[in-house]
Amino acid sequence: MSEIPGDLKFLSSHEWARLEDDGTVTVGISDHAQDLLGDIVFIELPEVGKEVEAEGDAAIVESVKAASDVYTPISGEIIEVNSALEEQPETVNGSPYDDGWFFKVKPINVDEMSDLLSPEEYSEVCED
Amino acid sequence: MKKTFLYEDHLSHDAKMIDFSGWSMPINYGSQIDEHHQVRNDVGIFDVSHMSIFKISGQNAESYLRYIFSNDVKKISSKNKALYGLLLNENAGIIDDLIVYCLEGDFMIVSNCATKEKNEAWYQKHASEFDVSVEYIDNRGILAVQGPNSIKVIEKIFGVEASSLNTNECVKVDGVMIAKTGYTGEEGFEVICENKYLRKIWNSTIETGAKPIGLAARDTLRLEAGFCLYGSDMDESVNPHACGLSWTVDLHDEDREFIGKQAFLNINEKNEQKMIGILLKDKGILRPGYEIAHKDGKGTVLSGTFSPTLKKSIGLARVDQTVEQSGLVKIRNKELEIEFVSPRFLKKI
Structure with missing residues (x-):
């Protein structure tokens, strides 16, 4: 498994969040999650402008094997989605932490980031 | 968990193993989509040794199989051939789908792994009426070599003229049964032999260009070919009409009695x-x-x-x-x- 970038925070349900310099938060799913899912073939992204609540469902990812909800690690408004994934969902398998991001949130309360798991804590979750 | 004879070989090919009805089986060796294309465009090898093999012996083996099986085994007896069909209960509900092989006069059944205990009880229940013996064979394995280039691979490894085998025909080469059957919708073969031969066949198949294929690709391949999967597409609550499988119920010989026949004849297909x-x-x-x-x-x-x-x-x-x-x-x-x-x-x- 590839190394987890140090600036990411996680939900135990395998979503990552990264606080960007402009104060927005980018969200995706972990390398471990894409590996568990196998070949990803369909992604349903939220609508831009939608209000989401931390740990609420925000997107859907489907591999050949199964459909899974994707939860947002942080509350706020969806300000951008990675619409390239609609045509090339397999990007998530190849680049879960970069090109395979799902959506960006304008957070209501950025302090929610401190409730999330560090890369080390998340790695422990994956090992259990 | 039960392991097939080739368990270690799967691990050495980076297989992701899953629990498949009590068997540790390879679900994929990387990308199941790549494996799918490998079989459609070239050739792949599957270890399907979790499938159940039963040997039917005794003078009345043919009569017994004609009674418990929806298809008429008479079509293949004394030929080297395979026949697909169903095990029906008295209500024409589907107990399992399976293949009966007749090779050099011997009958063998290959059926699903999840239904092993249920089938075995069913076989034994009716075996005494015909004085036949039904034996679960656990010292053999099954490899499926499937894809447009499977003929080349089989010919190279076994030195047989694989291209001359028609669909459902089988042949025995040095104790190994090679049958022109499969579950992918591609040209392909299933090889059944004693465990001791499996590793050599597995390795030489891969050296000849085949790639290992997991159960996940097996499922997308069979679905594209429109093959039913027992437990998903059929079970004891449905009859052959409701599965598009009435063609496996052979009614040509009016004198043949078989389990589920009367119930099947009573069904009005239009109501199903x-x-x-x-x-x-x-x-x-x-x-x-x-x-x-x-x-x-x-x-x-x-x-x-x-x-x-x-x-x-x-x-x-x-x-x-x-x-x-x-x-x-x-x-x-x-x-x-x-x-x-x-x-x-x-x-x-």
Whole structure:
């Protein structure tokens, strides 16, 4: 498994969040999650402008094997989605932490980031 | 958990192993989509040694099989051939689907692994009436070599003229049975032999260009070919008509009695639901259990997946009788259009 970038925070349900310099938060799913899912073939992204609540469902990812909800690690408004994934969902398998991001949130309360798991804590979750 | 003889070989090919009805089996060796294309375009090898093998022996083996099996084994006895069909109960419900092989006069059954105990009890229950013995064989394994280049691989390894074998024909070479059968819709072979030969065949097949293929690709391959999967597309609550499998119930010999015959004859097909193939027009993935609606009634998705060949979602469904060629499927909170098609999504062989 590839190394987890140090600036990411996680939900135990395998979503990552990264606080960007402009104060927005980018969200995706972990390398471990894409590996568990196998070949990803369909992604349903939220609508831009939608209000989401931390740990609420925000997107859907489907591999050949199964459909899974994707939860947002942080509350706020969806300000951008990675619409390239609609045509090339397999990007998530190849680049879960970069090109395979799902959506960006304008957070209501950025302090929610401190409730999330560090890369080390998340790695422990994956090992259990 | 039970392991096949080649368990370590799967691990050395980076297999991801899963619990498949109590067997540790390779689900994929990386990308199941790449494996799918490998079989469609070239050649792949599957370890399917979890499947149950039963040997039927005794003078009345043929009469016994003609009684417990929906298809008429008389068509293959004294030939080296395989015959697909069903094990029916008295109500014509499907206990299992299986292949009976007749090779050099000996009968063998290959059936699903999840149904092993249930089938064995059923076989034994009726064996005494015919004075035959039914034996579960655990010292043999099954390898499936499937894909357009499978002929080359089989010819190179076994030195037989594989191209001269027709579908469902089989041959014995140095104690190894090679049958022109499969579950992928591609040209291909299934090889059954004692465990001690398996590793050599596995390795030489791979050296000849085949790649190991997991159960996940096996499922997308069989679904594109429109083959039913026991437990998903059929079970004891449905009869052969509702699975598109009435062709496996051979009624030509009127004198042949077999279990489920009377119940099957009493069924009015028009009152039964029918099995169809479904194609999702929009993006999304069909999954088992999704509800279907059409002008004349409703239905349910039985198997659904992403078809790597067609690059859209396909499925098998059971629906109320209709001449309609489209309908709606409910996926989460949306109703999406589906096309009703033949289950043979790919008509290759």
